[in-house]
Amino acid sequence: MKKTGSLLLLLAVSGLPALCQTDFVGEWGPLFHEDYPERFPGPELGDYMGIPINNAARLRGDAYDADRISVVPEYECRPHGGDYSMRGLSNLRISEEYDKFNHLLAIHTRMNFDEQARTIWMDGRPHPSEMAPHTFQGFSTGTWEGNMLSVYTTHQKESYLRRNGLPRSDKGTFVEHWMRHGDILTVVTSIRDPVFLTEPLVRSQNWRLDPGQRQTRTYCEVVVEVPAPPGAVPAHLPGTNPFLHEVADWYGLPWEATRGGSETLYPEYQGKAPKPEHVPAACDRYCHCGANGGPCDLR
């Protein structure tokens, strides 16, 4: 009798859902309180501020020519990487998948932009071998830390940290922490890249639950838009990029600070930063970008 009672209790307990796990399921719209100009209209060329890049990444950014996206046909439909997708440029859908024992098997995300779907495996499976293919979204596994979901992603393809040429290599990994407060989802991402970063890049993004949101399809077809010799790859030769001083001149910033790097991230740098070479008399660009939810007009 005692054994039967214990068995029944064990069976009952095993069917209970895990406690302290948050429900993230739903349609989420991105909020742009943070970093609106960079995330929405896009970063200025040569703006490497706030990113702990090494010199290799800096030089890659300097060489980057945005013509590449249209001249190299294979870039036309290239989506964001998993880490950049969570920068919140696109509407997000989160759903869950359970196995036949009612255990949470996976959490699925779908980004509207380029229909990027990601699976976050919740069943403790290991990540694939280093020889396995990489994808743009990567391979993700998740664990609960109280009511916070922590996600670890590997196996991403080469992509970018910022949409002005700052690269993120295929050795880059990232950790996310998902936190929900009411109808607000906050995701803090920490990107590590031994190839291009000298320390983790930590950024946060917020989303608001939007039950009425309906995602659309994104079709992309590769066509040759710009006649070019086969295999042409637009890039600036070293020292020839004419746009790199714009962000410093337009916003009255020290040129050195715009070059990014770990030192420039911290408050102590303010005391050491050189004076800007040029300060506009009045705000001339993106003066009200995103303020009070307003538009991001150039002037």
Place this chain on the structure above:
Amino acid sequence: MVCGLTGLAQAQQPQQNFDDVKIQVTPVTKNIYMLFGAGGDVVVQVGDDGVLVIDTEFAPLAPKLMAEIKKLSDGPIRYILNTHVHGDHVGGNDAFFKLIPRNPDAPLNIIAQANVLNRLTAPGPNGEPGASTAEHPGFPEDEYDTPTKKIHFNGEAIVLYHEPKAHTDGDSVVLFRGSDVVATGDIFTPDRYPFIDLARGGSVQGEIEALNHILELTIPDHHQEGGTYVIPGHGRICDQADVVEFRDMVVIVKDRIQDLIKKGKTLEQVKAAKPTEDYDTEYGANERFVEAVYKSLGGK
């Protein structure tokens, strides 16, 4: 990696202990696998007709590779294809030949572009006689010197494309048309700069043309990923997007060095200008690559 078969005058078998090498097997599609031990990536296709192998790594690893292949299929190995002449890709040919049972109903064909056999049997630099096919039964005697060679095996068409003057002058890219897989040999090596073997007929222009051709052969699935899988000479399983990144790197570095040559820079000045500095943390600093590009472009 520049290695050669035992007996070749021009290169040395690497001194390496293979005892602790474990063969990693990674499935690519339902009947194609990638194997990796210590040399180049090995590709295995299995099916009702038997087994096809692309490249054989080093001789001491042949028993381990054969053991893993046996786990994938009991069928006879009917084809060995070699993507190029380097020892980390052809070094196991003789050992494989000795390990594979002779079967007149299922003969073994060892295939490569004609320049592979030419270079394997070439006389040494001091006129000493080259290796012979009698001594090396694993040499690829089923050569081709046309732009393509075609096989039909295990229910699909397989096309070998000669890529002239790329990594070497004897490179083959292999397309599994039904499985939608491309094996590239060392034309594409996502984990390192390409080795442009000038001494064996390689050139940066040919390397770029070969990479462009690989891009033509590959078709991605959804939003630029998946679809045609690409098995490189070294490194992980890739697809078109990975090949594009690599091709773009080669073109950009080539353009930089070309610009420096136009400005009259010597090789030492080009090296000092560090034309690969933004790629070195990804592919590993390698002056040999800069030198090969410089010389390919006619730099003196």
